[in-house]
Amino acid sequence: MSTLYEQLADAVAQRILDGQLQPGERLPSVRQTCTQAQVSPATVFQAYDLLESRGMIESRPRSGFYVRKPLRRAAAPALAVTPRADSTPVAVSELVFDVLNSTRDRDVVPLGSAFPSPTLFPLERLARDGARAMRQLAPQALTTELTSGNARLREALRARSVRHGLRVGHQDPIITNGAMEALNLCLQAVTQPGDVVAVEAPTFYAALQALERLHLRVVELPTDPQSGVDPDGLAEVIQRHRVAACWLMPNFQNPLGALMPHARKQAVMRVLNQAGIPVVEDDVYGELHHGSARPLPLKAFDTEGQVLYCSSFSKCLAPGYRVGWALGGRYSHMVQKLKMMSSLATSVPSQLALAEYLEEGGYDRHLRQLRKTLATSLAQLRQWVLQHFPKGTRVSRPAGGYFLWVQLPDGIDTLRLHQLALAQGISVAPGALFSADQRFQSALRLNGGHPQDPRVLEAVKVLGRLISQLTA
Incomplete structure (x- = not known):
C-alpha cells in the first residue's frame, strides 16, 4: 500500500504525463495543494521532493515548483531499423539462455529483467x-x-x-x-x-x-x-x-x-x-x-x-x-x-x-494504480538515461508497458556492455537477443518496472560510464 505522499506524487505525475501540466508550468503552491488534496504541508513537500528525485519537476528558489523541461536530447527518439529482406532460420536460444541465466541473482539490479517488481502485485x-x-x-x-x-x-x-x-x-x-x-x-x-x-x-x-x-x-x-x-x-x-x-x-x-x-x-x-x-x-x-x-x-x-x-x-x-x-x-x-x-x-x-x-472485484482498481506507477517509473528511467548516457543515444518513448529501447552510438557492442555491467551487479538485455541473426548489436532494452529499487539511478550512472569507456 503506497503512502499518502506517494499517492499525491503519482497523481501529479499522471497530470504531467497526460499533458495537463506542461513543461515549464508552475505547480500549485504548497498551500493550494494542501487545500485541494486535504493533506498537510509535510505531505506536499514529501510528494514534491519525490517528483523532483524522479526528474519530473524542479524547485526554483523563492518561486516554487515547476514541471521540468525535457532535455534537448529528448528530441532524439529511437530510429526504425531496416529489416532483412530475406527469410532466415532462427538460432538464438543458446544466447538467450546464457544471458538470462547470468542475471537471476537477486543482488543484481534487474534492468535486464522481463518482469516488473513483484512488490507491485x-x-x-x-x-x-x-x-x-x-x-x-x-x-x-x-x-x-x-x-x-x-x-x-x-x-x-x-x-x-x-x-x-x-x-x-x-x-x-x-x-x-x-x-x-x-x-x-x-x-x-x-x-x-x-x-x-x-x-x-x-x-x-x-x-x-x-x-x-x-x-x-x-x-x-x-x-x-x-x-x-x-x-x-x-x-x-x-x-x-x-x-x-x-x-x-x-x-x-x-x-x-x-x-x-x-x-x-x-x-x-x-x-x-x-x-x-x-x-x-x-x-x-x-x-x-x-x-x-x-x-x-x-x-x-x-x-x-x-x-x-x-x-x-x-x-x-x-x-x-x-x-x-x-x-x-x-x-x-x-x-x-x-x-x-x-x-x-x-x-x-x-x-x-x-x-x-x-x-x-478490485482488478481494475489495481490496474489503475499499477499503470500510474509504471508510467511514472518509466518516465523517470528515460530521464536518467538521457542525463547519464553519452551524446548520440536515442531512446524510445513508449505510451505503455515498462520497457525502454535504447540505441547507443554505432560501434558499441551491448553484449560486451552486458558482461561489464554484470560484473558491477547490473543486468541489461542486449539487442542481439531480439533478432534471429543476433543483430542490433548497439541497442539494449531496459526495464523501468522497479520503481521502489533505490539502486536504479546509480546503476544508470554506472552504465553511462561503462558506455563512455567502450567509446573511448
Whole structure:
C-alpha cells in the first residue's frame, strides 16, 4: 500500500504525463495543494521532493515548483531499423539462455529483467483467495475442467474480452500455462516445420525461441518504434515470401514499446485478410497503457477469425502463477487439441485464485494504480538515461508497458556492455537477443518496472560510464 505522499506524487505525475501540466508550468503552491488534496504541508513537500528525485519537476528558489523541461536530447527518439529482406532460420536460444541465466541473482539490479517488481502485485490477497477457493472446490472439478480450464475463470475472461470489443467463440478462452504456452500452441496450429513466419524487427526473444523450436523460418517486417508494423511494408513482404503466419505485438511491443494506432491495426487486418494469413497476437502488455483508455487489440478488428489472441496475468497481476489464455478464432479446436496433446491442463489452484480475485472485484482498481506507477517509473528511467548516457543515444518513448529501447552510438557492442555491467551487479538485455541473426548489436532494452529499487539511478550512472569507456 503506497503512502499518502506517494499517492499525491503519482497523481501529479499522471497530470504531467497526460499533458495537463506542461513543461515549464508552475505547480500549485504548497498551500493550494494542501487545500485541494486535504493533506498537510509535510505531505506536499514529501510528494514534491519525490517528483523532483524522479526528474519530473524542479524547485526554483523563492518561486516554487515547476514541471521540468525535457532535455534537448529528448528530441532524439529511437530510429526504425531496416529489416532483412530475406527469410532466415532462427538460432538464438543458446544466447538467450546464457544471458538470462547470468542475471537471476537477486543482488543484481534487474534492468535486464522481463518482469516488473513483484512488490507491485496483490500477492497476499491472491494467496488468501486461492486458499478459500480450494477449500470450497468440488472434487470432481479437478478432472472435469482439465483442458479448457476452470469454468469460473473462463467466464470472467470471456466477459472481459467482450468488454474489450473481442469476438469470443464458444470454445474460447482456452486456459494455458502462461502466455508462452498459448503463443506456442497457436503458432503450432497454423504452421508446419519449414514455414516462414513474419515478425516485427526487433522482436521478443521468446517468440524467436518458439520459432526456433518449431523449425520455422523468420522474415522481418518494417517496424516503427512508435507506431509498429507498417501495413504497406507488410504487403510487400507477403508478395515476396510465402508467409504462413505472422507473430505480432501491436500494443506496447517488446522490446520497442510501440503502440499500433487503431487505423494502422485496421489496415494490417485488411492486408492479412486479403492474403488469408493468420496472425498470432501477443497482448500481454495491453492492460499496461499509460493513457486514459485501453488500446484495442488487433483481434478487435478481426472479422474472419484469423487472429489467434494470447494474453496472461503474468505482467499485470500474478507473476509466477503461470496462467494465460488463448482466443483461437477459427483455429480454436486445433489449439484445444494441441493443449490436450502437450500439457493437458493448467494448475487448478492458480486458476481458482485468479477466478476468486476477479469475481470479488478490485482488478481494475489495481490496474489503475499499477499503470500510474509504471508510467511514472518509466518516465523517470528515460530521464536518467538521457542525463547519464553519452551524446548520440536515442531512446524510445513508449505510451505503455515498462520497457525502454535504447540505441547507443554505432560501434558499441551491448553484449560486451552486458558482461561489464554484470560484473558491477547490473543486468541489461542486449539487442542481439531480439533478432534471429543476433543483430542490433548497439541497442539494449531496459526495464523501468522497479520503481521502489533505490539502486536504479546509480546503476544508470554506472552504465553511462561503462558506455563512455567502450567509446573511448
